[in-house]
Amino acid sequence: MSQPPRKFNPHPFAYHQELDVRIENLTNEGKGVARVDGWVVFVPFALPGELVRCRIFRNHKNYSDSDIVQVIEPSPHRVEHVCAVFGTCGGCQYQHLSYDQQVEGKRRQVEELLHHMAKIDHPVLPVIISPKQYGYRSKITPHFHRPKDGELSEIGFLRVGTRNAMVDVKECPIAMPQLNTALTKAREAARAGSCKNGATILLRAADNGVLTRPDAIAVEHVGSMKFEFQAGDFFQNNPFILPEFVGYAVRKAKASGAKYLVDAYCGSGLFGICAAPEFEEVIGVEISETAVAKAAHNAEINGLTNCRFLAADATAIFAQVPHVGSETVVIIDPPRAGCSPEFLQQLFAFAPKLVVYVSCNPATQMRDLVLFSEAGYNLGEVQPFDLFPQTKHLECVMTLSKQS
Numbered sequence: 286m287s288q289p290p291r292k293f294n295p296h297p298f299a300y301h302q303e304l305d306v307r308i309e310n311l312t313n314e315g316k317g318v319a320r321v322d323g324w325v326v327f328v329p330f331a332l333p334g335e336l337v338r339c340r341i342f343r344n345h346k347n348y349s350d351s352d353i354v355q356v357i358e359p360s361p362h363r364v365e366h367v368c369a370v371f372g373t374c375g376g377c378q379y380q381h382l383s384y385d386q387q388v389e390g391k392r393r394q395v396e397e398l399l400h401h402m403a404k405i406d407h408p409v410l411p412v413i414i415s416p417k418q419y420g421y422r423s424k425i426t427p428h429f430h431r432p433k434d435g436e437l438s439e440i441g442f443l444r445v446g447t448r449n450a451m452v453d454v455k456e457c458p459i460a461m462p463q464l465n466t467a468l469t470k471a472r473e474a475a476r477a478g479s480c481k482n483g484a485t486i487l488l489r490a491a492d493n494g495v496l497t498r499p500d501a502i503a504v505e506h507v508g509s510m511k512f513e514f515q516a517g518d519f520f521q522n523n524p525f526i527l528p529e530f531v532g533y534a535v536r537k538a539k540a541s542g543a544k545y546l547v548d549a550y551c552g553s554g555l556f557g558i559c560a561a562p563e564f565e566e567v568i569g570v571e572i573s574e575t576a577v578a579k580a581a582h583n584a585e586i587n588g589l590t591n592c593r594f595l596a597a598d599a600t601a602i603f604a605q606v607p608h609v610g611s612e613t614v615v616i617i618d619p620p621r622a623g624c625s626p627e628f629l630q631q632l633f634a635f636a637p638k639l640v641v642y643v644s645c646n647p648a649t650q651m652r653d654l655v656l657f658s659e660a661g662y663n664l665g666e667v668q669p670f671d672l673f674p675q676t677k678h679l680e681c682v683m684t685l686s687k688q689s
């Protein structure tokens with residue numbers, strides 16, 4: 286048996302002890318959960334119902350981490366993974382699980398988070414699937430570390446379960462094909478170059494080709510609207526599902542009957558601009574000055590004269606809205622951390638008749654949902670979208686209406 290690391294805690298299992306365990310369910314991180322005499326053992330890349338052999342590498346206070354050694358009885362939902370580095374690359378968690386089960390698992394995850402975090406039993410609609418399950422990502426950012434003795438080692442993504450170690454990625458099957466062509470060239474250039482430091486390579490696929498400079502202008506169309514943005518700035522990176530995703534949020538906002546729309550955390554104006562034909566006025570707010578400048582530009586190139594955008598912390602928006610909350614709908618799409626308490630306080634004081642809350646992190650969305658309920662908002666439709674097939678990530682849109 287291998288030598289345990291210096292700080293290894295030997296209870297309840299020995300280092301590298303092998304166990305045959307039955308997987309009960311999956312964590313939100315995509316790990317299999319087994320119980321050995323009530324003690325939880327996490328087994329990555331194992332699926333519910335499977336009997337697997339695992340090898341313990343760490344015992345925590347009340348659970349253990351293991352590696353998967355062998356699948357003894359596979360799940361009927363197990364499929365062959367596509368990527369050569371699946372299981373070592375930290376990018377994808379679910380290539381071994383059939384797509385219908387991936388999305389059902391994500392739907393259940395939202396339902397369980399609603400139950401446990403927001404203490405609400407509420408129906409969650411079936412996940413709206415991505416039209417492409419591979420080859421969908423429009424942006425990848427492979428990285429390499431500072432070369433050692435002049436030798437550049439891995440160029441790729443973080444190794445699973447680590448914060449610094451890399452895995453060499455020659456091809457990323459969830460990325461759009463043109464990004465993989467560009468990746469081959471970028472890898473060759475990095476190896477041929479005389480890099481002294483580590484670096485992150487930007488590869489962004491847009492209507493105007495593959496862009497590699499963060500300040501290059503990317504062009505993308507969503508429905509009938511044209512968007513320009515800096516290649517290094519935020520833009521939703523599954524263009525195939527975007528029309529349906531944005532269309533849904535706009536339909537929900539419009540159904541409120543409100544005349545005015547506030548687009549908070551608006552980036553380069555995606556939701557506000559797509560919704561603008563449905564409203565008398567759209568006011569957006571975004572902290573990134575380059576993104577918000579593009580939002581104003583995007584309104585102009587689409588011939589929209591009823592939009593204005595503010596470069597500021599989202600909290601500043603309410604002082605700028607000349608309309609009453611009862612005639613206004615707010616779309617919010619914050620970063621993973623969710624909304625700040627100050628933003629929510631001001632939002633509740635403004636009291637919009639409807640809020641469409643778009644989130645890429647259901648845990649912070651649930652945290653905020655508790656405050657919405659306390660502020661007198663009713664939860665309506667909960668609609669997840671699978672923007673990121675093969676990965677643990679999910680996007681969820683919740684509609685919240687003010688009790689009258």
Ligand SMILES: C[S@@+](CC[C@H](N)C(=O)[O-])C[C@H]1O[C@@H](n2cnc3c(N)ncnc32)[C@H](O)[C@@H]1O
Pocket residue numbers: 519520521549550551552553554555556570571572573576597598599600618619620621645
């Ligand atoms: C998930 S992105 C959404 C962008 C846009 N709605 C879209 O779909 O393209 C979140 C955006 O919030 C912006 N942001 C982060 N913190 C902010 C803050 N405190 N106030 C305003 N915007 C913020 C980020 O720069 C980013 O553009």
